[in-house]
Amino acid sequence: MPIEKIPEENAILFVWFNHYAGVVIKTPSKTLVIDPVDIRARSFPEADAVLITHEHYDHLDPRLVAEIQKATDCIIIADPASTQRLKHTIPPEKLQQIRPSEEIKVGEVSVKAEKCNHPAAEPITYIITSEDSVKVFHTADSLPYPELAMMGEKEKFDVVFCTVGIAPGASPEKGFEIARLTKPQVAVPYHTNSKDYQQQFAQMIKKELPRTACLIPELNKIYQVSKRK
Ligand SMILES: [Zn+2]
Numbered sequence: 001m002p003i004e005k006i007p008e009e010n011a012i013l014f015v016w017f018n019h020y021a022g023v024v025i026k027t028p029s030k031t032l033v034i035d036p037v038d039i040r041a042r043s044f045p046e047a048d049a050v051l052i053t054h055e056h057y058d059h060l061d062p063r064l065v066a067e068i069q070k071a072t073d074c075i076i077i078a079d080p081a082s083t084q085r086l087k088h089t090i091p092p093e094k095l096q097q098i099r100p101s102e103e104i105k106v107g108e109v110s111v112k113a114e115k116c117n118h119p120a121a122e123p124i125t126y127i128i129t130s131e132d133s134v135k136v137f138h139t140a141d142s143l144p145y146p147e148l149a150m151m152g153e154k155e156k157f158d159v160v161f162c163t164v165g166i167a168p169g170a171s172p173e174k175g176f177e178i179a180r181l182t183k184p185q186v187a188v189p190y191h192t193n194s195k196d197y198q199q200q201f202a203q204m205i206k207k208e209l210p211r212t213a214c215l216i217p218e219l220n221k222i223y224q225v226s227k228r229k
Helices: 063-074 080-086 148-154 172-182 195-208
Strands: 010-017 023-026 031-034 048-053 075-079 096-098 104-107 108-113 126-131 137-140 160-163 186-190 224-225
Touching: 010 080, 010 186, 023 108, 048 063, 075 080, 080 096, 108 137, 126 172, 148 172, 148 224, 160 172, 172 195, 186 195
Parallel strands: 031 048, 048 075, 075 096, 137 160, 160 186
Antiparallel strands: 010 023, 010 224, 023 031, 104 108, 108 126, 126 137
């Protein structure tokens, strides 16, 4: 599972590692692990930061986050509710709370929090911009919301992760709506254990968003996405 490859210039690598929002993103200089659950700490020996979107069990496992932190000395960036649950096990100088529209730099990599439309305490989504400006939008298990259209226009996302199942209200149609609003170069259907749902999402993209490519990820496989030309 550790990503030994390094992305080419103007590209990132990513791995989807559980049926939820568990994603590793590797830029040329940094490795970010998002919402690790259902996996071993030793899968991430190279983590520079762990990012948590909200406190639900399929996104936050405080014991696992503490194990990863201890093994790698990485920083932990989390929404307020998750920060509360982590503050007893993570050294204070390594734990950084984040709220929508705030930004934290991990070296040259930018991690910005945005709104998340999901029934949790103060959930967030993450816009990650690599040192060579590859833009990844990790939407946690958000449902679509109107501001996504403006964010898409402003940010010109290279990759957007779109929830197609398991969460309240989630479906291939709702996931497609996220892609339709954000118009990424590459849309990735995740947060599901249904290949059918992923295929339905892919069909909608093909029919209605000809300029967006759909990438159906397999678990634990490495994918590279380059910045759009
Ligand atoms: Zn979830």
